[in-house]
Amino acid sequence: MLTVIGLAIIAAVVAALLSGRISPVVGLTLPPLVGALIAGFGAPEITGFFSAGLAKVAPVAAMFIFAILFFGAMQDAGLFRPLINFLIRMTRGNVIAVAVGTSIAGMLAHLDGAGATTFLLTVPALAPVYLRLRMSLYLMLLLLAIGAGIFNMMPWAGPLGRAAAVIGVDSAELWRPLIAVQGVGAVMLVVFAATLGWFEQLRIARLPLQTKAATVEENEEKQPALSLSPVKIAFNVAIFIAVMAALIMGVLPAAYVFLIGLSLALPVNYAGAKAQMAAIAVHAPNAITMGAIILAAGSFLGVMDGSGMLSAIANDAGHLLPDAVAPNLHFLLGVFGVPWELVLNTDAYYFGLLPVVNEIVAPHGASPESVVYALMIGNIVGTFISPFSPALWLALGLSGLEMGRHIRYSLLPMWAFSLALMAVAGLLGVFH
Known part of the structure; x- marks a missing residue:
């Protein structure tokens, strides 16, 4: 009886999350409540379930709120824009260099964990360069998406936060074994980008000569100049480095680290309480939503x-799964993680699939952390190929590209990169 009701709840939650007709808050709240009532649980039991579940995720929710506010303040202060602009200036005119620079720009722009910010920062700046060199904009989007996917493993990004909430582990602690995977993945992406850039260069060489090409300057959307003084920029960099170091070392809870970082960043960049609260208000909707x-x-x-x-x-x-499948179900699903992005959104993947898989493989000795790593590393690179990603639709709109062509162009390269990243994680001993 409990199995049938539980499966019905999960199906209802996943369907609700995929439909887009109701918010994740509604979809995650009402089906389990109705299911618990049908199963015969009363108000006292449901209250206990709610309290226990809330206690597990409260630190993760606090971390997300303060992380979004902190990175929002840093982004508004222009911390990341000079790095991206520098990369763009350094790579103009060379197809391979542009491809490599695009991959690096995608990773740097996603340091705040927000896909919309990543594409808003990079697409308007890079698209004119690609058009000038007759490079494929779908290559640009592929490289930006993979770079953002690698850095989407950060503890303040959505996937790891959701996974941490499911298994009840601090997201910063869950992230530390992934740092090496991200580092190797970044190097792999640079090599991958250079290889794709070389093939793109060969493709362009076969194209007929254009009679007239618009210059980069004619197409480029001008970036606003930063008004911050060198002293403020230095303070912002120091605050950012200190926050990253504290997260890696785990000296304080992640939520507290971001709260301290925010408290230092606001007075440095905004004069007076009114301006500081206004800066918070700009990013409060995203923080409260998450x-x-x-x-x-x-x-x-x-x-x-x-x-x-x-x-x-x-x-x-x-009992139903073959003996050889059940202990390794998380790896099997991880191998097909990128294609899963075409049918499940992030909420459905982590809140619907992850807890069930964790329960199935736990009796066979798999730790919850290993389950998270297998599902996440196999899936994360394909985050921005999903039709359910609002940030991807923003990128498509900014670049004038089509979803179907993006999927056809990017699916196999993303999947291959994902499988290579899983192999790297295995060699690094992440799965235990």
Whole structure:
């Protein structure tokens, strides 16, 4: 009985998240509540489920809120823009260099974990360069998407935060073994970009000569000049480095680290309480939205776990799966992680699929962390190939590209890169 109700709840949650007709908060709240009532649980039991689930995700929700506010303030202060502009200036005129610079720009621009910001920073600046050199804009989007995907493993980015909420582990702690994977992945991407750039150069050489080409300057959208003084820029860089170091070393909880960083960044960049609160207000909607989703996910997981539905589903599925499949289900699903992006959005993948897989493989000795790493590393590179990604639609709009052609162009390269990254993670001992 619990298995049937639990599967119905998960199906309803995934369907709700995929439909786009209701918000994730609604989709994560109502189906488990209705299911718990049908299963015969009363208000006292449901209250206990809710409280236990909320307690698990509260630190993650707090971390997300303060991280979004901190990176928003840093972004508004222009911390990342000079780096990206420098890369663009250095790579003009050389197809291979432009491809490599694009991959690096995608990673740097995604340091704040926000896909929309990544594409707003990079696409308007890079697209004219690609058009001038007759490079494919789909190559630009592919490289930006993979770079953003690698840096989407940061603890303040959406996927790791969701995964941390599901298994009840601090996201900064969950991230530390991934640092080496990200480092190797960044090097791999640079090599991959250079290779694709070389092939692109060969393709362009076969094209007929253009009679007239618009210059970069004619097409380029001018970037606003920074008004910050060198002293303020130095302070911002120091604050950013200190926050990153504190997160890596784990000296304080991640939420507190971001709160301290925000408290240092605001007075440096904004004069007076009114200006500082206005800076917070600009990014408050995103922060509150993500915090609300994480808290709603806590209630969903609290009901599913506390009621015994997850355990029932896992036990029954474990009996049905072949003996050779059940212990390695997380790896099998990770291998197909990129194609999953075409049918599941991020919420459905981490809140619907992850908890069930974790319950199935746990009796076979797989740790929750290994399950997260297998599913995430196999999936994360394909984040921005998903039709369910609003940031991707923004990138397509900015560059004038089509979703279908982007999927056809990028799916196989992304999938191949994802599998290589999984192999690297295995060699680094991430799966334990």
